[in-house]
Amino acid sequence: MSLAEQVLEGNIRAAARLMRDIDDDRPQVIDELKRLYPHTGSAYIIGITGPPGAGKSTLVDQLTASFRNQGKKVGVVAIDPTSPFTGGAILGDRIRMNRHSCDEGVFIRSLATRGALGGLSRSTSDVALVMDALGMDIIIIETVGVGQDEVDIVKEAHTTCVVMVPGLGDDIQAIKAGILEIGDIFVVNKADREGADRTARELSNMLDMRRAVEGKWNPRVMKTEAQRGTGIEDLTNEILAHRAFFLSSGTINEFLRERNQRHFMGILRDTLFKKALLFMADNNLCIRVETDMNNHRIDPYSAVEKIISKMMQDSADRV
Numbered sequence: 668m669s670l671a672e673q674v675l676e677g678n679i680r681a682a683a684r685l686m687r688d689i690d691d692d693r694p695q696v697i698d699e700l701k702r703l704y705p706h707t708g709s710a711y712i713i714g715i716t717g718p719p720g721a722g723k724s725t726l727v728d729q730l731t732a733s734f735r736n737q738g739k740k741v742g743v744v745a746i747d748p749t750s751p752f753t754g755g756a757i758l759g760d761r762i763r764m765n766r767h768s769c770d771e772g773v774f775i776r777s778l779a780t781r782g783a784l785g786g787l788s789r790s791t792s793d794v795a796l797v798m799d800a801l802g803m804d805i806i807i808i809e810t811v812g813v814g815q816d817e818v819d820i821v822k823e824a825h826t827t828c829v830v831m832v833p834g835l836g837d838d839i840q841a842i843k844a845g846i847l848e849i850g851d852i853f854v855v856n857k858a859d860r861e862g863a864d865r866t867a868r869e870l871s872n873m874l875d876m877r878r879a880v881e882g883k884w885n886p887r888v889m890k891t892e893a894q895r896g897t898g899i900e901d902l903t904n905e906i907l908a909h910r911a912f913f914l915s916s917g918t919i920n921e922f923l924r925e926r927n928q929r930h931f932m933g934i935l936r937d938t939l940f941k942k943a944l945l946f947m948a949d950n951n952l953c954i955r956v957e958t959d960m961n962n963h964r965i966d967p968y969s970a971v972e973k974i975i976s977k978m979m980q981d982s983a984d985r986v
Contacts, residue, residue, distance in 0.1 A: 671702035674800050679774065682801050686776050689793045700793060703800040710742070710799040711910055712806045714824030716849075719812025721830040722856040725893040727809050728764045733903040734805050735772055742798035742806040743775040746788050774798060780811055787811075787819045792930060795823065821849040822929055825922065826909045828902075830854045831870065833862035847873065850886055851909050854902060858890040884912050946978050 670688075673681030688696045713730070715723050724745065731741045743764065767773040776798075778788040787810060788794075798806050810820050821827050829850035847853075853874070855867045870888045889905060891898035913919050947953045952974060959965040965973075 669699060669702065671699040671800075674703060674797060675706055677802060679771075679801075682774065682797055683776075685797055686790075686794050689797070690778060690788070690790045692790075696793070700796065703796060707796050707799040710795075710803050710806045711826075712795060712808060712824045713906060714808050714810065714820035714827040715830060716810040716813055716818075716820045716827065717830030717854075717856075718832075721812075721832045722893045723809050723812075723830050724764065726830060726854070726856060726891065726899075727807050728766070729891075729893050729896055729899045730807060730903060730906075731764065731767055731773060733899050735767075735770065739804040740772045740802060741767075741774075742795070742801070742803035743773070744791055744794055744798070744806065744808045745775065745777045746791065746809060746811045747777055747779055748811050749779040749781050774801065774803065787823070792823060792933075818849045822926060825913055825919070826851050826906055828852045828854055828906070830856050831866060832857045833860045833866045851884060852902070852905055853886055853888045855888060855890045856893055858898065859892050859895075863890060882916065884909060884916075884918070943974065943978065946981070947974060950977070952977075 668676075670681045670685045674685060685696065685699055689700075715727055715730075717723055727743060727745070731743060734741050745764075764775055767775065776794055778790060778794065780788050783789045787808070791808060795806050795808065808820060808824060827849055829847065829852070831853065832855070847870075853870050855863055855870065857863070858867075867888050867890055874886055874888070887905060889898060889902050891902055893899070913922075947956075956965070956970045956974070960967060960970065
């Protein structure tokens with residue numbers, strides 16, 4: 668049996684192997700993903716994002732327990748940073764979720780960013796797809812610690828929770844563009860700290876400044892203490908409320924259309940880039956282009972046009 672067939676039968680080990688191959692960018696995974704794709708689309712994806720130290724992993728651990736208490740199968744994709752110098756990564760997020768390691772209804776996969784920007788790993792979408800095919804009801808994606816414009820999670824998750832903590836900055840932080848514009852739910856974690864009420868109030872004021880649009884979801888600010896489990900039930904209910912709105916309002920149709928378009932364009936871009944690299948390697952074009960550029964015999968724009976023209980001609984000749 669193929670890995671995809673084993674995944675569809677609920678084989679956890681096969682899913683883990685396939686996710687490893689996806690993260691390693693092995694070419695054979697394409698056929699496996701093709702087999703899985705028709706069996707996906709049932710899982711609900713929740714994104715957890717926010718700055719480093721906001722308590723995202725602990726919050727994910729508590730949400731996982733909350734959804735398990737409701738009988739839901741939960742998949743977790745935890746993104747950890749990669750060293751720009753050594754390429755190494757300490758996949759430590761799962762340490763905070765260790766209590767779920769023996770639960771057959773929970774599947775946790777850590778991924779390194781491997782240089783990808785936006786708070787996610789390049790393999791996040793495909794790993795989530797495998798979890799979906801495996802039968803997970805809820806998939807929680809925890810981004811790497813992000814700043815104000817790493818907002819790729821909003822392109823993947825049905826519900827995006829932005830996690831903040833007291834003491835990150837002054838009042839201006841609450842109205843800055845970027846990450847604070849993507850949240851469906853805002854969470855002030857570590858609410859036992861001094862300044863938590865002020866942070867929640869500033870976020871609420873920022874949301875009040877937006878012009879309410881009829882038929883659109885109005886985000887709320889929730890307060891939690893993930894370490895103690897305080898506020899988790901309310902947050903879970905708010906996520907489920909957004910899910911109900913998302914499905915009943917028809918918002919999901921536009922979301923899926925845009926996500927599918929982005930997914931297709933991303934695969935197209937990556938595939939064409941890989942084919943271009945192989946074509947240049949087979950024809951020793953890289954060294955020739957670099958030499959010509961160093962001697963100013965050609966500019967990079969003309970070089971790209973020339974290579975594309977050669978690739979198209981080569982394809983035409985083969986036909």
